[in-house]
Amino acid sequence: MATYWEQYAADEQRRARLARRVVLVVLIVILASVTSWWLLRNYREKQRVNAFLELIRKGDYRTAYTYWGCSVERPCRDYSYEKFLEDWGPKGLYGDVSAIQRGRTHGCTDGVIQILHTRTGDVWLWIDRDSLTLSYAPWPVCNPRIPASSLRGQ
Secondary structure (H helix, E strand, O other): OOOHHHHHHHHHHHHHHHHHHHHHHHHHHHHHHHHHHHHHOOHHHHHHHHHHHHHHHHOOHHHHHHOOOOOOOOOOOOOOHHHHHHHHOOOOOOOOHHHOEEEEEEEOOOEEEEEEEEOOEEEEEEEEOOOOOEEEOOOOOOOOOOOHHHOOOO
8 A cells, every 4th residue: 555655746746747838738729729820810801802803804894893892883083994894804904814814912000011023013901800891902011111121022
């Protein structure tokens, strides 16, 4: 039969093993949470761009135009449906969706900047986080004080 001190030492070892396991599980959960957040933080906005490009690929320009917060019946003041077709239509500047490659994504406070590489040059799209509407990014980065040339290599 084990003495009191032997039993106490065995219990102490079990408690120490349990404490190490609990700390390890907590660290794994924290690491998994941070990694998931990092990978999925712009998921909705990226899916919105995918859906927009798919509509362009299918030729559904009227629906794609609504992603800009506009409609054919109520066109945007500064981006008419005709101008949209000049940019994204079948003979438009960026209309060849098969040639578009997705580039870097910049997560900003209010939205996301998605860079699209096209045959005619880069397109910097802005996706508003709240409404998920698209527009052209006013600047190529979240903070306009940072020169875009310093981010091109990233």
